Amino acid sequence: MKFFIIGLLTTALVSCGTNQKKETKKNTPQKDSVKYTRNWESLKKHKTPDWFLDAKFGIYCHWGPYSVPAYETEWYAHWMYVNKDNPEAKKGKAHKIHDYHVKKYGPLDKFGYKDFIPMFKAEKFDAAEWADLFQKAGAKFAGPVSEHADGFAMWDSDLTKWDSKDMGPKRDVMGELSKEIRKRDMKFIATFHRHWLFGWYPTWDETTDASKPEYAGLYGPKLKKGDNKMPKSKHQLDNGDQSYYPVADKDFNDEWLNRLKEIIDKYNPDLVWFDNKMDVISEEHRKEFLEYYYNYADKNKQEVVSTYKFYDFAKGSAIYDLERARMSEKKDFPWLTDDSIDWNAWSHISNPKYKSTNRLIDFLVDVVSKNGAVLLNITPRADGTIPEPVKERLLEMGQWLKVNGEAIYGTRTFEIYGEGDAKVVEGHLSEQKNADNTSKDIRFTTKGNVLYATVLDWPQEEELVIKSLKKGNTLNKNRITSIQMLGNEGDLKFHEKEDGLHIVLPKKTGKHAFCFRIN
Structure with missing residues (x-):
């Protein structure tokens, strides 16, 4: 019997895989949390809180290991693996980034994306200084990108070792920022891109480190090239896009959901924002996220917001979000737009093209007049400092809002925008x-x-x-x-x-x- 029990324990430990640091219990809503159930009609009953309707302006930031190369785009982690022979290289800067990477850092079996993580030290990161800047800029909600498409978690996770507490900065970025942002009477937000990870790296390509099983916790599950594909989202098909992308399996869906539940349990975000392409995740998992989040908040008497793009959630179950875009007319529903302070990228790069303060303010005023709110992305360097031109623009926005904020905060729309x-x-x-x-x-x-x-x-x-x-x-x-x-x-x-x-x-x-x- 002793040997049988030991065998069972060994099997259980092996089944945890490379992605987990330790065995953790699944997060599930409490049995008494029944205000919202896992169907769209129930989830549509969730009301948008007044704080969001009043806030109008928030700040977030793309910041992670991709900030180290600081070259061309926050998609560096993807494009570095795309050589000129890859069909994706037709998309412009793709193989340019691959060639740059190989020339500067070496071949992809020797220096992959994982090797940027030790270089991402964030040695000058000061959460209090960031929160002060966000407050002076006039933001009413703020937070970091919790996880970008690269698969690296910016919090102290019990589900993976590939996180900012165990690697790179060796700090709980989300934890530090959540405390400092809330100290200044701002709402804390979490933004999430993990659904992009499924197929983000060429895990089928044996000539790169992305194919090695010991790195699956970062690079995602091993796929066959061209396997598990389906048409793009309804929005993209409606607009004539016939290309394809992977559809996640159950294990990936569960991991996606459990990471979100962990973020909610640990940091109580007031707003959870999602990038597009969420329809690689099953509809049941998407509904379960909203069910869990809304019930968790209701139990804790917290008023929360979630966002979606295109068709990822049912209309009315969360706030509709645009990317680098705005409405042409006033809407009878509240909405959000996320935009970057840099015309060229969402993360810090060596050749930024920053928008003028005047453009940023005009954009905010126009969006608010149409029942919208702005989530402005900024671009910290890998060491945790924020570029001076970015600071200058934020402080100028804050000065303008100090004088004119009564025409923005807490307002509602007129008969016409x-x-x-x-x-x-x-x-x-x-x-x-x-x-x-x-x-x-x-x-x-x-x-x-x-x-x-x-x-x-x-x-x-x-x-x-x-x-x-x-x-x-x-x-x-x-x-x-x-x-x-x-x-x-x-x-x-x-x-x-x-x-x-x-x-x-x-x-x-x-x-x-x-x-x-x-x-």
Whole structure:
């Protein structure tokens, strides 16, 4: 009997695989957590909390081992394995990154992505300093990328040794940031890309380290090239994309879900954000995540938000999120857009092209006027420092919000989002198609009996004319008693005329969008 028991224990330990540090019990909702059940109709009953409707602006960051090479893109971990003979190399910079990697670091069987992890030391990372910057920038919610497509967890995980506590920085990045962010009365968020990992690395290619079983905990399960494929998401098929990508098996689905449950149990995030391509995960696992998260929060009297892209969750069960994009019109539902401070990449790279502060503020104002919120990505270096141009832009945004925040935070939409010449091009990754705004572009928000009109550039004329508020208009049913410009003392003269509301402009103060409080 003794030998039989030892044999069973040995088998159990071997079955844990390379991905786990130790055997852990599965996370399951408590039996009394029954407010939400695992079906879309039940999950749609979850209400968007007021804190999210009021917050409008958050910050997150792509930061991990991919920050070490700092070359071209946060997708370095993928493209470094794609040589010129790979069909994917047709996508532009692919084999350029492969050639760069081999030339600088060596062949992929000698120096793979795993070898960047010891170089990712984060020796200058200061969670308090980051949280101070986020607060000064005016963010109301913030957090790191919990796990990117590279498979490296940025928290102290019991499910894998490939995490920031055991390797690289040897620090619990999420734990440190969650404490410092919450100290400053901001909401803490977790963002999650792990579903991209299935097929991210060429685990079938025996000429690379990605094929070796001892690294499966980082690189993902061993696949056959071209195996386990299915059409892309409904959104992509609807838009004519007939390419294919892998569909995850049960083990990968379970690991995806258990990592999320661990994040929830350890860090209580107020918002869990997902990148697209989540339909590689089974619908049942996606529903189980929302069931677990919403019930966990309900039990702890915490108001939470989850997001999704395209068709990954049922409409109404979470907040719809866009990527590098915005809406062209006001929506009757709250939504989010995630955008990067760098036009070129989501992580720190050697040749950044940062957006101007003016562009970032105009984007925020436009999004808020249409019932949206902005999640702005920033790009820390591998050592944990934040580039000075990024800091400068965040602090300038914070200064603007200090003066004009009452036209943003806690506001709701007007009858129309605004007026002006700017035409917004909608669609995934469409932001570069949208031109800068001018003084003709005015955006509206409301709070009680106050209407805010924000003009996105300073008019050349002596008067600001708001055509939508012309004499006898049906949009504003209240009599205007006074008007002020935020950041200026005193009331402004105004006249309601047939062609619009004329506001006599004061002396210009400030450099970006200009907010007028119409009482």
